Amino acid sequence: MRVMCVHAHFDDYEFTCAGTFELLKRRHGDALRARVVVCTDGAAGHHFRTRAETAAMRLREQEESARRGGYEFRQLRYPDGSIPREACLAVSTPLLAALWREIRDFAPDYLFCPPVAAGPLAGIHVDHETVGQAVRRVAYMVNVPHAFTPEYPADETRSQRCPVPVIINAYDHYLKGDLRHDLAVDIDAAFDRVAELSYCHRSQIEEWLPWVSSPIPFVAPTDLADWSRLLRARLLGHLGRSGLPAERVFELFCVTSWGAVPTTARLLADLPGVDAAASNLEALRRRLGERHPTDATGQVRRP
Ligand SMILES: [Zn+2]
Numbered sequence: 001m002r003v004m005c006v007h008a009h010f011d012d013y014e015f016t017c018a019g020t021f022e023l024l025k026r027r028h029g030d031a032l033r034a035r036v037v038v039c040t041d042g043a044a045g046h047h048f049r050t051r052a053e054t055a056a057m058r059l060r061e062q063e064e065s066a067r068r069g070g071y072e073f074r075q076l077r078y079p080d081g082s083i084p085r086e087a088c089l090a091v092s093t094p095l096l097a098a099l100w101r102e103i104r105d106f107a108p109d110y111l112f113c114p115p116v117a118a119g120p121l122a123g124i125h126v127d128h129e130t131v132g133q134a135v136r137r138v139a140y141m142v143n144v145p146h147a148f149t150p151e152y153p154a155d156e157t158r159s160q161r162c163p164v165p166v167i168i169n170a171y172d173h174y175l176k177g178d179l180r181h182d183l184a185v186d187i188d189a190a191f192d193r194v195a196e197l198s199y200c201h202r203s204q205i206e207e208w209l210p211w212v213s214s215p216i217p218f219v220a221p222t223d224l225a226d227w228s229r230l231l232r233a234r235l236l237g238h239l240g241r242s243g244l245p246a247e248r249v250f251e252l253f254c255v256t257s258w259g260a261v262p263t264t265a266r267l268l269a270d271l272p273g274v275d276a277a278a279s280n281l282e283a284l285r286r287r288l289g290e291r292h293p294t295d296a297t298g299q300v301r302r303p
Pocket of ligand 1: 008009012125128
């Protein structure tokens with residue numbers, strides 16, 4: 001099993017997918033390969049550190065999270081070797097080419113990325129929105145081996161197939177007014193790990209987020225135990241506003257048809273911790289064109 005998270009910023013993985021990846025790691029052990037790709041340089045998000053200092057600090061924080069979390073981390077580079085700038089990521093041929101190569105190199109079974117806003121009234125973060133749009137645009141090209149050989153020259157007479165992964169959208173709180181989910185993964189068992197990994201991002205949770213956040217104030221933690229308590233309360237608050245039972249911590253996902261289209265049964269078999277009651281499985285089944293409903297274990301219930 002290979003899973004990949006492609007997201008905009010250092011720390012987005014920890015706040016959207018880390019619990020689910022940890023559950024997968026516990027199920028598969030060394031048979032799981034997990035890779036996180038961060039698509040921007042991390043230079044912009046601070047108020048008293050210079051851009052260069054912030055970028056270097058955030059890179060070190062992500063490397064520490066990867067070491068503790070046991071996942072592979074890569075920073076996206078354009079074909080010319082430069083790193084995309086935070087705060088102004090745009091869908092461009094170099095971005096599509098870079099993502100194409102990352103996805104083909106790793107050949108994930110599942111790719112997690114941010115969603116694309118469905119309506120003009122939804123809020124967005126420009127970098128999240130761009131990564132979502134870019135993954136969507138490049139998805140079909142993953143198995144088109146000559147799509148970006150101008151950027152990455154290869155022997156065009158010998159091509160390798162690369163199966164397109166199942167592409168799943170992570171939850172994105174920036175989409176205020178346009179939040180939705182198909183799958184709710186109960187990550188309570190992995191919550192301590194999520195707290196530990198997100199606590200690596202000190203320049204964010206102790207400095208930047210308390211300065212920038214509104215209207216819900218972001219309280220700076222004093223230590224890991226304090227952070228764990230604050231993070232749980234914050235996540236439960238988000239879930240409560242999304243109509244979910246605010247007792248257990250979930251990560252929420254939408255299943256796209258951008259790449260391979262899975263069955264609900266395959267999703268339930270492959271992804272641990274999906275809580276059927278907190279998910280919207282019937283709507284998902286209808287959207288995936290399934291004729292027969294499946295029960296919570298993924299077994300088809302024939303009429
Ligand atoms: Zn982000």
